[in-house]
Each structure stands twice: as C-alpha cells, then as structure tokens.
Amino acid sequence: MFFRRTRGLLDFAVAALCLWAAAYHTPVGALARRLGAWAAGTRSSAQPLLAYYSAGVYDANEVQEAPPFPPGALAQADLTPAEALGYGLYATWARLDAAERQPGRAVAQRYGLDGARLDDPKAGPAEAARVVEAAAKELDSEDAAVAALFCGFEPAAYAAGRVRAAGAAPTLERISRALPPGFADPVTSASRALTLGTAYALAWPVPEATRVTSPFGYREHPMLGRPQLHTGVDLAVPVGTEVRATASGIVRRASEDALNGRVLLIDHGRGVTTAYCHNSELEVRVGQAVARGEVISRSGNTGRSTGPHLHYQLELGHSPVDPLLFHARAMGLVAAADLARSPSRPTEY
Amino acid sequence: MPVGLFALVAVGVHAAADTLDGRILWVIDHANSWLNSLLGAWGLTNSQRTFLARALTLAWELAADAVVALPALGYREEDASARRPRRLVQKPRTFADLVRRAVRQPTLSRLLRPPATAALVLAAACSIAGMVQGALFLSLRSEALPDAFAGPLSRGAAIAALVAVSFAFGWRAVLRSLQSVDQLAEAAAKTRLRAFSAGLLGTGLVLPLALAAALDAAPVWAFFR
Numbered sequence: 001m002f003f004r005r006t007r008g009l010l011d012f013a014v015a016a017l018c019l020w021a022a023a024y025h026t027p028v029g030a031l032a033r034r035l036g037a038w039a040a041g042t043r044s045s046a047q048p049l050l051a052y053y054s055a056g057v058y059d060a061n062e063v064q065e066a067p068p069f070p071p072g073a074l075a076q077a078d079l080t081p082a083e084a085l086g087y088g089l090y091a092t093w094a095r096l097d098a099a100e101r102q103p104g105r106a107v108a109q110r111y112g113l114d115g116a117r118l119d120d121p122k123a124g125p126a127e128a129a130r131v132v133e134a135a136a137k138e139l140d141s142e143d144a145a146v147a148a149l150f151c152g153f154e155p156a157a158y159a160a161g162r163v164r165a166a167g168a169a170p171t172l173e174r175i176s177r178a179l180p181p182g183f184a185d186p187v188t189s190a191s192r193a194l195t196l197g198t199a200y201a202l203a204w205p206v207p208e209a210t211r212v213t214s215p216f217g218y219r220e221h222p223m224l225g226r227p228q229l230h231t232g233v234d235l236a237v238p239v240g241t242e243v244r245a246t247a248s249g250i251v252r253r254a255s256e257d258a259l260n261g262r263v264l265l266i267d268h269g270r271g272v273t274t275a276y277c278h279n280s281e282l283e284v285r286v287g288q289a290v291a292r293g294e295v296i297s298r299s300g301n302t303g304r305s306t307g308p309h310l311h312y313q314l315e316l317g318h319s320p321v322d323p324l325l326f327h328a329r330a331m332g333l334v335a336a337a338d339l340a341r342s343p344s345r346p347t348e349y
Numbered sequence: 350m351p352v353g354l355f356a357l358v359a360v361g362v363h364a365a366a367d368t369l370d371g372r373i374l375w376v377i378d379h380a381n382s383w384l385n386s387l388l389g390a391w392g393l394t395n396s397q398r399t400f401l402a403r404a405l406t407l408a409w410e411l412a413a414d415a416v417v418a419l420p421a422l423g424y425r426e427e428d429a430s431a432r433r434p435r436r437l438v439q440k441p442r443t444f445a446d447l448v449r450r451a452v453r454q455p456t457l458s459r460l461l462r463p464p465a466t467a468a469l470v471l472a473a474a475c476s477i478a479g480m481v482q483g484a485l486f487l488s489l490r491s492e493a494l495p496d497a498f499a500g501p502l503s504r505g506a507a508i509a510a511l512v513a514v515s516f517a518f519g520w521r522a523v524l525r526s527l528q529s530v531d532q533l534a535e536a537a538a539k540t541r542l543r544a545f546s547a548g549l550l551g552t553g554l555v556l557p558l559a560l561a562a563a564l565d566a567a568p569v570w571a572f573f574r
Contacts, residue, residue, distance in 0.1 A: 010513060010517055011350060011353075011517060011518075013513075014353065014513050014514055014517045014518050015350060015352070015353025015354075015356075015518070016353075017477050017481065017510060017514065018353045018354075018356040018357040018360065018473070018477065018514070018518065019352065019353060019356045020480070021356070021360045021473070021476055021477045021480055022355075022356035022357075022359050022360050023356075024480075025360055025363055025364075025476060025480070026359050026360055026362075026363040026410075027363065027407055027410065027411070028359050028363075028411070028414060028418075029356075029359070049407055050400070050403040050404065050407060052363065052367070052407075053366070053367055053370040053402075053403045053406050053407070054370075054403070055367075154487060154490050155487055158483065158486055158487060158490075159483070162479065162482070162483070162571065165568075165571040165572075165574040166568040166571040167568070167571075177367075178479065178483065179483060180480050180483035180484040180487065181480070181484075231394075252378065253378070253382065255382050265395065273395055275395070286382075315395050315396065318395055318396040318399040318400075319396050320394075320396075
C-alpha cells in the first residue's frame with residue numbers, strides 16, 4: 001500500500017515535469033499556452049511557433065527596429081570589432097527598462113566598473129564593451145559574456161558550463177537552450193546586441209566613394225515598371241571592379257540565375273549575411289571561408305540589370321535591411337536630409 | 350498519466366526536430382542552387398528559405414507527434430494480477446507478450462517504432478533533466494547557497510529526474526508504442542506484405558527524428574561531468 005502510494009506520487013511528479021517541459025519547450029506546448037491565455041483573457045508569453053527552432057536568437061523580429069549607425073561614431077573611419085560590439089550593446093541596452101538593466105549593472109560592479117555609465121549615450125558603448133571584455137575573459141566566451149550582460153552573470157556562467165559539459169562551444173544559441181524557462185527576453189536582447197555589433201563592424205564591398213545609384217526601399221522597378229522593395233543598394237562600378245567581403249564569413253551561395261546574375265551570399269554569423277549580385281566573375285566557392293577585405297568577385301552586369309553595378313544586400317535575422325544604416329563612412333556620403341530622417345525611421349522590409 | 354506520456358514524447362520529438370532544422374535548411378539551400386542552375390531563377394530569398402526550413406520542421410514535428418505522441422493518450426494502467434476475461438483469442442497485454450509477438454511476427458513498425466520511441470524518450474528525459482538542473486541551480490544560487498552545495502544538489506536532482514523520467518515513464522511510452530503498432534499490424538493482417546508494411550509512412554517520419562535524438566539530443570554523459 002505504502003509503495004503503491006509512493007509510486008503514484010512519483011508518477012504524478014514525473015507527469016508534472018513532463019507537462020512543464022512540454023509547455024515551455026515545444027510548439028505544441030506554445031499552442032496550448034496561447035489557447036489557455038486566450039481562454040483566460042490574459043497575454044501569453046509563448047514565442048511564435050517557428051521561433052522554437054532558433055532557440056529565440058538571431059530572428060528578424062529582434063532587429064526590425066534596428067537603429068541606424070550611431071551618430072557619435074560617424075567621425076570614425078572604421079570601428080574595431082570591440083567598438084562595433086559596444087555600439088550594438090548600447091543600442092540594445094538603451095531599449096531596456098530599469099528592471100531589465102539590473103543584471104547588467106551587477107555584472108559591471110563585479111568587475112569594478114561603473115554600471116551607471118552604461119546609461120550614458122556617449123560613454124555607454126565603450127563601457128558596455130569593457131564589461132563584456134572583462135566577462136569574456138572570465139567566461140572564456142564573448143557570446144556568454146554578452147548573455148551575462150542581459151541575463152545576469154550566474155545564469156550565463158551556468159549555461160555556458162552546461163554547454164561545455166556536453167562537449168560544445170558556448171554560442172548564444174546553445175546557451176539559450178541550456179537556460180531554464182524565463183530567460184526568453186534577455187536572450188533576445190543579447191542576440192540583438194550581437195547582431196547589431198556584427199553589422200556595425202561591416203566594411204564596404206567597393207571603394208567607399210562609389211556612388212549609390214539606387215538606395216534601399218520601395219521604388220518603381222526600372223524594368224518591371226511597378227513599385228517593388230529594393231532589398232539592397234546599387235553601387236555604380238564598372239565591369240571588373242574588385243568586390244571585397246565586408247567581413248569574414250562562410251560562402252553559403254555562389255551561383256548564377258536570371259534575376260541576380262552571378263551571385264554570392266556570405267554568412268558572417270550572429271544572424272548577419274551579405275549578398276553581392278550581378279557579378280561578372282565569382283572568385284570563391286560554396287563552403288569557402290573568406291576574410292574581411294578578401295576579393296570575392298568582380299562586378300558586372302549579369303542577370304536582370306540595366307547597366308554595370310553591384311547590388312549589395314545586408315540581411316539581419318534573415319530579413320533585408322538598409323546597408324547604409326550600418327556603415328559610417330558610406331553613410332557620410334548620403335545627403336544630410338537622409339541623415340536627418342534616418343535616426344527615427346524604422347527599417348523597411 | 351496519458352497526458353504526461355504525450356507531453357514526454359512531444360518533448361523528445363521537439364528536441365530531435367530542433368537539431369534537424371539546420372540540416373533541412375542545408376537541403377533547401379542545395380535544392381535551390383540546383384534549381385537555379387537548372388531553371389536560371391533565384392527561387393527563394395534568404396528569409397524565405399529560413400522560413401521554409403522552419404515551417405517544414407514544424408510540419409514534420411507535428412506529423413511525428415501525431416504518429417508517436419498521440420497514441421500515448423490511449424495508455425491505460427491495468428493490474429497485471431487481475432483476472433482476464435475469457436476470450437477466444439487472448440490479446441497480448443504485457444510488455445513481454447508484445448515483444449514476443451514482435452519477434453515471432455515481425456513487421457517494420459513493430460521492429461523500428463518502439464526503439465525509435467525509446468530514443469525520443471531519452472532525448473526528452475535529457476531535456477527535462479536539464480531544465481530541472483538549471484531551475485534548481487539558479488534558484489539555490491539566488492538564495493545565497495554557495496556553489497559547493499548548489500552545484501552537486503542540482504546535478505543530483507537532474508540525474509534523479511533523468512532516471513525517474515526514463516524508468517517511470519519511458520518504458521510506458523515504449524509499451525504504448527508497441528501496443529499501438531501491434532494494433533496497426535493486426536488491423537492490416539490480411540496479407541503478410543500488408544501486415545509487414547503497416548504504418549510504414551509513420552515509421553519513416555519518426556525514424557530520422559529518432560536518429561537525431563539518439564545522436565544529437567541525448568547528452569546523457571553531460572550530467573555526470
């Protein structure tokens with residue numbers, strides 16, 4: 001009798017554990033939670049169904065309101081990766097409320113840094129970069145350090161430790177999977193900061209004085225004659241101009257089609273990809289690792305094109321964004337009127 | 350109990366599907382490149398390919414849930430010592446009976462689906478144990494318990510959860526899987542070929558997920574490191 005009761009209790013506890021895990025770990029659970037919230041008239045914290053396959057990181061919804069290149073950085077010729085990450089961290093930090101900033105302040109204090117400086121628009125980016133640099137030394141991972149800034153040091157250190165125990169490198173995606181439920185929002189912030197930081201560090205594929213003949217955004221298509229979203233920028237370069245990788249990455253596509261001509265797609269990690277279209281020659285192949293500044297192709301006039309140019313496209317979280325918003329010196333070439341409207345303009349898709 | 354079993358298998362299916370998402374994207378990438386070279390048109394944008402990969406994974410996961418998790422809702426506890434009603438043909442009821450029948454009258458589903466369910470259940474047990482460990486460790490740490498206590502305590506709880514889920518519920522999920530494929534084979538027992546191939550589509554859906562669960566989603570050793 002006693003054993004039967006104990007067993008019944010154990011079964012009940014295990015069933016409760018299974019239901020808890022299913023509710024927070026599966027799309028079926030997300031559907032059930034949404035249904036429950038709808039029935040109760042409350043707001044569900046369940047993520048969109050497809051987000052359950054990305055561990056909630058590097059998705060388009062995180063950067064849909066991506067801020068333009070920080071005006072304070074415009075005077076600088078090129079940002080170092082640490083500076084760019086600092087701007088990405090600050091751009092994300094500035095969106096947090098007071099409660100969400102507490103873990104980051106605690107991490108700053110841990111390294112004897114002034115957590116209040118993180119709020120300062122001028123000193124914030126550099127301070128955030130310093131906090132992450134110090135945390136990265138202790139955690140031996142930049143992704144874990146950025147997670148620490150938004151989730152807190154202990155959760156990030158714990159999750160990084162679990163990922164290492166399973167024999168893998170602690171990327172943000174794996175750290176997110178190793179965290180218990182309740183960290184979805186801080187992980188989204190960490191992901192956004194890493195994506196923006198990577199995008200701010202991008203170089204330009206052709207000489208920076210190159211004229212932009214068609215900007216990003218909706219326009220009357222020159223060949224189709226109807227309004228269509230132009231998903232990148234057209235750069236006026238003669239056929240045969242060297243096209244360089246704007247950051248290190250892996251070539252995900254090197255092919256030719258009727259629309260884009262000879263096209264390259266490079267994955268830079270952390271949700272950042274760039275595409276280079278209408279080339280005359282491709283110098284790299286699929287799967288190849290390329291370095292920042294490496295010649296990857298020669299520009300051309302292939303595919304659906306009205307003249308020699310390079311179509312340069314930047315995608316954050318799998319959605320195209322205006323590359324000019326993420327490049328300081330190129331942005332300096334844009335008219336002042338464009339600059340004036342860009343700080344409050346949400347990115348178009 | 351049946352709802353808990355359903356949840357357990359669903360967690361395992363998702364843990365496995367989560368590891369397949371990247372591979373599906375790779376397949377779509379290559380199919381797209383091949384179509385490009387064949388038809389000369391860039392069929393899909395980067396975001397469309399990612400969306401398609403995830404949507405396919407979701408569809409696959411839900412279909413696999415229907416095949417292996419939904420039957421768990423039909424699980425019923427029976428007292429083995431209770432007197433069985435007399436019937437002309439005695440239906441096999443115990444685990445041993447069902448295994449014996451699977452060996453004597455093998456079908457693809459009888460042979461493959463129970464081990465596949467076992468692999469999914471193991472992946473689910475690892476997911477659940479990881480959640481228990483994380484939640485316990487972080488709540489103990491916030492109570493200012495030193496690492497020297499919080500670490501071993503949460504690890505012990507995770508291993509206990511791993512063992513409890515695998516042995517208290519895991520075997521029931523496998524038993525229910527055996528019962529379900531047994532019923533399937535019996536229903537299609539008119540010809541030997543039909544019986545042998547009964548439930549083939551469902552098994553084909555579940556098998557890659559089970560492989561992914563066993564290879565990528567069940568890091569049992571990580572709880573002991």
